[in-house]
Amino acid sequence: MRVYVLKRLVIAGVTLLGMSVLIFVLMRLAPGNITDIIFESAGYVDEADRRRLEIELGIDRPVPVQYARWLGDFLRGELGKSYRYDLPAWEVIKPRLPVTLELAVLSLGFSVLLGVPTGVISAVRRGRPLDYLLRVVSLAGLSMPSFWLGMVVILALVRSLGWIPSMTYVSPFENLGANLFQFVLPSLAVGYRSSALIMRITRSTMLEVLREDYIRTAWAKGQRERLVVWRHALKNASLPVVTIIGIEFAFLIGGLIVTETVFNLPGVARYLVDAILVRDYPIVQNLAMLIAVVVVLANLTVDLVYTWLDPRIKYGKA
Amino acid sequence: MTRPRPLRPLLPLALVLVLTLAVTPGGAQSPQPKYGGVLVTAPLTATPSLSLHEESTVATTQQASPCYNNLVYFDPAKKQESLDTLIPELAEKWSWQDNHRNLVFFLRRDVGWHDGKPFSSRDVKYTFDMVRGAPDAAARLKVNPRKLWYENIEAIETPDPATVVFRLKRPQPSLLLMLASGYSPVYPAHVPLAELKNKCIGTGPFKLKENRPGEYVEYVKNPDYFVKGRPYLDGLKFVVIRDRSTQIAAVQSRQLDVAGSGWNRTNAEDAKAGAPKLVVVEMDNNVNDNILINFKRPPFNDRRVRQAINLALDRKAYLVGPRQGAATFGGALLPRPAGVWGLPAAEVTKLPGMGDAARQKAEARKLLAEAGFGPGNPLKLTLSTRALAIYVDTASWMVDQLQQIGVEATLEQIESGVWHPKMTRLEYQVALNLTGIGVDDPDAQLFENYRCGSQRNFSGYCSEEIDRLMIEQSQTLDRAKRLALVNEIDRKLQADAARPILGWAKQHWVMWPHVKGWVVHENSIYNVSRRQDVWLDK
Numbered sequence: 001m002r003v004y005v006l007k008r009l010v011i012a013g014v015t016l017l018g019m020s021v022l023i024f025v026l027m028r029l030a031p032g033n034i035t036d037i038i039f040e041s042a043g044y045v046d047e048a049d050r051r052r053l054e055i056e057l058g059i060d061r062p063v064p065v066q067y068a069r070w071l072g073d074f075l076r077g078e079l080g081k082s083y084r085y086d087l088p089a090w091e092v093i094k095p096r097l098p099v100t101l102e103l104a105v106l107s108l109g110f111s112v113l114l115g116v117p118t119g120v121i122s123a124v125r126r127g128r129p130l131d132y133l134l135r136v137v138s139l140a141g142l143s144m145p146s147f148w149l150g151m152v153v154i155l156a157l158v159r160s161l162g163w164i165p166s167m168t169y170v171s172p173f174e175n176l177g178a179n180l181f182q183f184v185l186p187s188l189a190v191g192y193r194s195s196a197l198i199m200r201i202t203r204s205t206m207l208e209v210l211r212e213d214y215i216r217t218a219w220a221k222g223q224r225e226r227l228v229v230w231r232h233a234l235k236n237a238s239l240p241v242v243t244i245i246g247i248e249f250a251f252l253i254g255g256l257i258v259t260e261t262v263f264n265l266p267g268v269a270r271y272l273v274d275a276i277l278v279r280d281y282p283i284v285q286n287l288a289m290l291i292a293v294v295v296v297l298a299n300l301t302v303d304l305v306y307t308w309l310d311p312r313i314k315y316g317k318a
Numbered sequence: 319m320t321r322p323r324p325l326r327p328l329l330p331l332a333l334v335l336v337l338t339l340a341v342t343p344g345g346a347q348s349p350q351p352k353y354g355g356v357l358v359t360a361p362l363t364a365t366p367s368l369s370l371h372e373e374s375t376v377a378t379t380q381q382a383s384p385c386y387n388n389l390v391y392f393d394p395a396k397k398q399e400s401l402d403t404l405i406p407e408l409a410e411k412w413s414w415q416d417n418h419r420n421l422v423f424f425l426r427r428d429v430g431w432h433d434g435k436p437f438s439s440r441d442v443k444y445t446f447d448m449v450r451g452a453p454d455a456a457a458r459l460k461v462n463p464r465k466l467w468y469e470n471i472e473a474i475e476t477p478d479p480a481t482v483v484f485r486l487k488r489p490q491p492s493l494l495l496m497l498a499s500g501y502s503p504v505y506p507a508h509v510p511l512a513e514l515k516n517k518c519i520g521t522g523p524f525k526l527k528e529n530r531p532g533e534y535v536e537y538v539k540n541p542d543y544f545v546k547g548r549p550y551l552d553g554l555k556f557v558v559i560r561d562r563s564t565q566i567a568a569v570q571s572r573q574l575d576v577a578g579s580g581w582n583r584t585n586a587e588d589a590k591a592g593a594p595k596l597v598v599v600e601m602d603n604n605v606n607d608n609i610l611i612n613f614k615r616p617p618f619n620d621r622r623v624r625q626a627i628n629l630a631l632d633r634k635a636y637l638v639g640p641r642q643g644a645a646t647f648g649g650a651l652l653p654r655p656a657g658v659w660g661l662p663a664a665e666v667t668k669l670p671g672m673g674d675a676a677r678q679k680a681e682a683r684k685l686l687a688e689a690g691f692g693p694g695n696p697l698k699l700t701l702s703t704r705a706l707a708i709y710v711d712t713a714s715w716m717v718d719q720l721q722q723i724g725v726e727a728t729l730e731q732i733e734s735g736v737w738h739p740k741m742t743r744l745e746y747q748v749a750l751n752l753t754g755i756g757v758d759d760p761d762a763q764l765f766e767n768y769r770c771g772s773q774r775n776f777s778g779y780c781s782e783e784i785d786r787l788m789i790e791q792s793q794t795l796d797r798a799k800r801l802a803l804v805n806e807i808d809r810k811l812q813a814d815a816a817r818p819i820l821g822w823a824k825q826h827w828v829m830w831p832h833v834k835g836w837v838v839h840e841n842s843i844y845n846v847s848r849r850q851d852v853w854l855d856k
Binding site: 031037049086264270 | 739
C-alpha cells in the first residue's frame, strides 16, 4: 500500500509538472499580455510606457526563464503579485477559495444525498412507475445546465416573492445561517445536475449487482430487503459511484464559473476567468495549479477509498 | 363708492403663479432631505483600480469619485454640463488673468484628507504636475491616459498654501472643464501613488470602508467633510454584479436601490415590468457608436470608398435595430440640445446616412464604382469589433447594410483585452467602435480622436487644416465664434468621412422612488458620481 501511495504521489508530481507547462504555455499563446490589458483599460497604448511596464513585471524575459522563476516561486509557496490589482496573489486568491469549496462541498453533498438513494430505489423498483418517474427527473437534471436552472429559480423567486439570495457574500464565520441561506439555491442548482449523473450510475451498477449470485443467495436466505439492498448490493455497487463523485468534485472546483456569476458568489472559478481575460499571469498560473492539485488529490483519495470499499483490492501487488 | 384695491391688477399674475407652482413637480413642496441609510448600487463592472488618474472606464469614476474632490466640479443638479454649470469644490473661487494665460485658484482652508492631514496647494501641484508629465514631477503615472488634456500647461506655481497658478502656453478656456471632469481629482501628495490603486485617501464626502477588488467597494460618511450638512447618506456600497439578468433581479428584489449602468432600453423595461414602482430615467449620453476606417490602408484612404461606407449605413435602421429606438444623431460632437457643441439640427438631418435609404445606397454604389469596385470586383473588407454583445450587435447590422451595396464584409470579433492595442496599432481595415467622451468639449473630443498623431486617433486620420482649426477654436474666448469654428471642423470631418458617427446612444437608469438626488447628466456619464446630495426617503 505504501509503495502504491508513493508511486501515485510520484505520478501526481509528474502530472502537476506537465500541468504547469501546459498552463504556462497556454497563457503565453493567448494574444496580448497584461501590459496590453492595462493600456486597454486606459483606452490607448503608449509603446514606451508599455515597454517600461514589461520590464518592471519581468515579462520581457525569455519564456523559459519566466517559467523557471514562476515554478521555483510556486514550489517555495511564493505566489507573486497580482498584476491587475497590485496585491499579493495569495491575498487575492485566499478569500475566494472558501467560497468555491463551500459551494462544491454543499453541491456534492446534495447530489450524493439525492443521487444515491434515488439510484438505488430506481434499480430496485425497475420497470415500475416510480422507476420511470425517477429516470425522468434524472434526465431533466442532466439536460438542464445548472446556470440556466439557477437563473430560472432566481427569476421565479423574484417574480413570486420579490426576494432572491443575497448578492453580497456572507461568510459562515460572520453569520452561519445567512451563509447557508445564501448557498442553498446555488448548491441545489449545481447539485441537481450532479445528482442526476450519480443516480444513473448508481442505478446501472445496482442493476448489475442485484443480478449477482450472492444477492440471489441473500434473498433465498430470507434476508430483509433493507439489508440486501443497502448493505450487500450498494457497497459492492459503490466503486463506480465513488469514482464519479471524485470526478464531479474535481469538476466542481474549477467548473462553477457560470453558477458563481449568476448567484454573484465571489469564488475562484469566476475569478479565474476574470484573471484569464486580463492576462493576470500570477493569478491564473497559481490558481490553475491549485485546482490541478485538488483534482489530483481527489483522484488519489478515490483510489484509496476503493480498498476500504472492496477489501479484495490490493495495491502494490502485481 | 368702491374701495380702492391697489393689488387687484396683480391678481391674475398671482393666480398664474399659484397654478404654475401647483402643476410643476419642483413647485410642489419638496420633501426635506433625510440623513442616514446606506445606498447600494451596481457599477458598470469591477474597477481595475481606484486610481482615477490611471483608468479610463466609467466603472472607476462611479466607484472612486465619492472619495475625492476636484478643484472645480460640474453642478450635479444641472443636467447639462458646461462652463456655466461649474461649481467650486476645493477651490473657493478662480480667476483668469493675463488674457487667459494664467488660471489662478484660491483654495479652501478648511479641507483635510481622510487620514487627517491638511490639504494645501502642494497637493494640487503634485497632482497636475504628475498628470501632465512634468519633468520635475514628484510622481510618475505608469499609465497616463489624460496627459493630452494638460499639455497646454507650462507650469504650476504655488505662491502660498491656498493659492495655485496654472500658467498656460496659450489661452484655453476649456481647461476648466477638464479640471472639472470626474477623471481630475486632486490626489494627496503625502500618500505614495501605488497605495492609491487599492485604497483611497481623499477629501471627499465618503471614506473608504472596504475595497474587495472585483467584489465590492464600500464607503462610509466622512463626518469631517468640508461641505457642511453633506453627505446625507451614512454609506454607499457598489456591488459588482456581472450578469445583467442578476442585476435586474437584484434591483427588483430591492437588494439594489439604483441600477442601470450600461443598460439598454430593454433591460430597463424588463426591470420595470417586474417591479412597476421602479422609476426609469432615459437620457442622452455622450457615448457614440463610430466607424473607424483605416486611413493608412488602401483602398480606405480613398475618400469615395469611405463616403460609400458611410452612406450605406442607414441611420434610421440603426436606431430601430441595434439601438432599440434609444439614440440621437449628430456629427463629431454630441448633438444639441443635450450637447453644447453639436451641429445644428437642420444640418444633422442632411448628414450621410440620414436621408432616404434606397437613394443613399444607390449613391454609395456609384461612389464605389468610381473607385473601381462593382459586381465584378466587389470591395472585400474585414469589419472588426470588440467581442462584446453591445459591439457585435451593431457590427452584425453593419455587415448586412454593407452587403446591400455589394460590399463583401466579414465580421471579426477581437477579444476585449486587446481591442485598444490593436486599434492603436491600426491593425484593422474597418471597425465598429464605441467612444465615451469625458467632457462635452471640443478640446477633449477633437484633440483626442482626430488630431494627427494622437494616441486615440484610431483611424490614422490627419489633416493639417483640421489641426490648425482645432488650436484656433481652443483659444477662442468668444463662445459664439468658437461654436462656429467647432461646427466648421465638424462639417469638414463629416465630409472627409473621418470616423463617421453612427449615432449617440442613450443611457437608462432604474431606481426605487425612495432614492432622491441621484442625478444623471445628459452630456457626460463621467462627472456626476460624487453622490454627496443623494438621500433616501425611507
